[in-house]
Amino acid sequence: MxxxxxxxxxxxxxxxxxxxxxxxxxxxxxxxxxxxxxxxxxxxxxxxxxxxxxxxxxxxxxxAGLGGSERRTQAPDGRVGHVHGGLTPDLARRLDHDLVTQALDAAEIPWFAVPALDDRRICLAVDLKDKGAVRRVLRALLEDHTGYVVCVSPAHNDTRELPGSHVRAWKHYGRAKVIRLTWLRTDPTENLWVGEDQGIEIEFWSTNTDLATERLVGPRPNRVQRAVPSDAPGVEIGLDRLSGYCDIDGDLEPTVTLENFDVLRLEEITFPVDAVLLWQHATPWGEELLRAALRSLHQYAPWVDVVHVVAEASPPDWLVADDRLTVVRARPGSEWHLSQLPDLAEHFLLLRPGALLGRPVRPFDYFTPNGATRPRRGPWNAQESFAPWTRTAYSAAGRVVAHGYAHGPQPHRVETLTRLAATGVAPLPLDDAQWLPAVPGTHPLDGVVHHFAHTAGLADPSGEATVALHAALPGIADHLQRLLVRRDSQHIQLFGLGTDEARARGGTKAVTSFLHRYFPVPSIFEGGQDPDGHDEADNQP
The missing domain is CATH 1.10.287 (Helix Hairpins)
Structure with missing residues (x-):
């Protein structure tokens, strides 16, 4: 039966x-x-x-001729995955969106996008009366493009391992108010997997005629409103307006929503954000750090406007400037004077050598909508309280420092650097963290600038901490393997790749191998090919 x-x-x-x-x-x-x-x-x-x-x-x-993948493969958990060259989480999100919307269009089922509470996923709304037709077209879609379906409301996750083409995968559909479709996608090396925490959610909206104006009512809250007029006009909107993790490039295909949802939300960042990368080590492992930083921005922060590489050493040949990347030669200690960098946006992320993004991030993770920065807090101990930067920060702000700041990517503002320079505080000397024998404390520039900004009302310290690892750490390979398997750290900071101890223990080799596996997809900022081998990078000073 x-x-x-x-x-x-x-x-x-x-x-x-x-x-x-x-x-x-x-x-x-x-x-x-x-x-x-x-x-x-x-x-x-x-x-x-x-x-x-x-x-x-x-x-x-x-x-309908919906887009496919290069080939299919088996995911680590045994499910079916799709291989895509140049894969990024943002590309996977857009592929999922296009597959579902084009399938609904082929079946002539009306839909509109909804700004869901969880903006990792794109949410689409359909009329409850089309629920039967939606099931048929989506099951057909999942048969042609193997994916998976689960019931979100009420929550039933027991079908996550059943291909969506199977009838049993839809056993909770009759009572479902919200479902989620997911496709597992990977790059050709199969080191990067995307899709498990993304996907497309389908909400079934009902019609309410209790009032004079007929309304559509959603099955759950969203970030704008739960009930809208049934005759509300549709408008085109960029995916970046629905998800803070998306690229802000206006040339990309928009989606469709109702006019009532096209409003600025509390967490939406409307100003441009740049990124500044420091290039200090003209060594093979230094190039690997720079390459990995560029790939982390490409993978996990597609909303970054322009990347500025401040080169205190001769830049590598594969680094080619264009409209998205600038290369500026500078003297050591130039990061104290980044406010003078040509064409730098008011708000920017600063990534020193070894600083990486480990998973998708949003502008809201680093800045508030009114422009204040959200620097990452760090540990506080006796060593930090007597560090030279705490005295300098007190001299600049007139208030005692109460906490440190984490390593890794940190948000900054040009206005803060300009106002700090106007106080006449002398810049502190900066140690090269890749040659230090142990993980250092708060970076002097971060400590002074963020404390000054906090006291001036230009910063609100918050956010997640950074995983900081020294290349000479015993068992470093195990720590890196854990990061690679879990991929749950928002920020990663690597130290000590240039130390004799790291090279002798194989830590430099382990780190460079980890970078190639964690960031296997070349970025749009690379003008050359990925190097074939790592051996020469492992033992170079």
Missing amino acids: SDPTSMSSAANVYKRLVPQPVRSAAATTVPVGVRRKVKRRLARTLSRREARLHRRALRRVRR
């Missing part, structure tokens, strides 16, 4: 067609065998009808 939890199952159809009094009378007057025979015949009829409708939906999906 057909699936008893399906919307079109024999049991549900029987209940809809036969009133309750008649069913009660039939239960006592009609023989059991006759009732069973009628139900079996009805189930066979519905099964044939459902199969016919599924084939029709599958033909529509295939005629």
